[in-house]
Amino acid sequence: MKKFIEIPVSMLGNAQEMIGKDMMLISVADGEKLNLMTASWGCMGVLWNKNVAVCFVRESRYTYELLKNQDRFTLAFFGGERRDVLSHCGRVSGRDNDKVEQLGLTSLEIDGVYAVSEAKTIIVCKKIYSDMIDPDGFVDKEIYEKAYGKGDLHRAYVCEIEKIYRRNEE
Ligand SMILES: Cc1cc2nc3c(=O)[nH]c(=O)nc-3n(C[C@H](O)[C@H](O)[C@H](O)COP(=O)(O)O)c2cc1C
Numbered sequence: 001m002k003k004f005i006e007i008p009v010s011m012l013g014n015a016q017e018m019i020g021k022d023m024m025l026i027s028v029a030d031g032e033k034l035n036l037m038t039a040s041w042g043c044m045g046v047l048w049n050k051n052v053a054v055c056f057v058r059e060s061r062y063t064y065e066l067l068k069n070q071d072r073f074t075l076a077f078f079g080g081e082r083r084d085v086l087s088h089c090g091r092v093s094g095r096d097n098d099k100v101e102q103l104g105l106t107s108l109e110i111d112g113v114y115a116v117s118e119a120k121t122i123i124v125c126k127k128i129y130s131d132m133i134d135p136d137g138f139v140d141k142e143i144y145e146k147a148y149g150k151g152d153l154h155r156a157y158v159c160e161i162e163k164i165y166r167r168n169e170e
Contacts, residue, residue, distance in 0.1 A: 038090030
């Protein structure tokens with residue numbers, strides 16, 4: 001834990017850039033291992049008087065299965081670096097791969113959850129609410145067709161941001 005220091009949410013940065021441009025890894029425990037999944041859709045804000053992160057996981061992902069059994073997990077951010085990691089974790093499934101080992105990464109335990117220790121920023125998340133995207137809810141049918149024309153709906157997870165850690169470069 002020496003490598004990371006806790007920061008307030010005001011120091012987190014711009015969510016559009018962090019998620020949409022730089023991307024994140026949804027990091028969920030697989031037994032005593034860690035599985036990493038690249039995600040570039042999500043948001044951060046305030047809901048139910050909590051700072052929240054919202055992420056979207058399609059039902060075909062191994063991460064989807066893992067999240068059924070985990071109420072807490074972490075999000076990892078690399079600040080635009082480690083494209084190799086983000087590309088691998090967005091291509092390969094943890095069902096038959098140990099991505100942490102393949103990439104030569106290490107995991108650490110923070111606040112009782114696993115996280116990837118090479119990240120620049122780690123957010124510890126606790127699920128508050130989750131539900132499948134409802135096709136009937138779409139006002140813009142074009143977006144629905146583009147995202148779900150072939151099925152494989154997302155489950156949305158609204159999570160409380162419990163803690164934010166930033167790598168201590170000193
Ligand atoms: C740039 C990029 C962004 C992605 N964003 C998401 C996302 O937001 N939600 C999702 O379900 N899958 C997303 N994926 C796909 C998963 O990362 C990919 O299917 C991964 O292999 C699933 O890993 P898993 O089976 O170990 O969970 C993305 C992939 C890439 C390359």
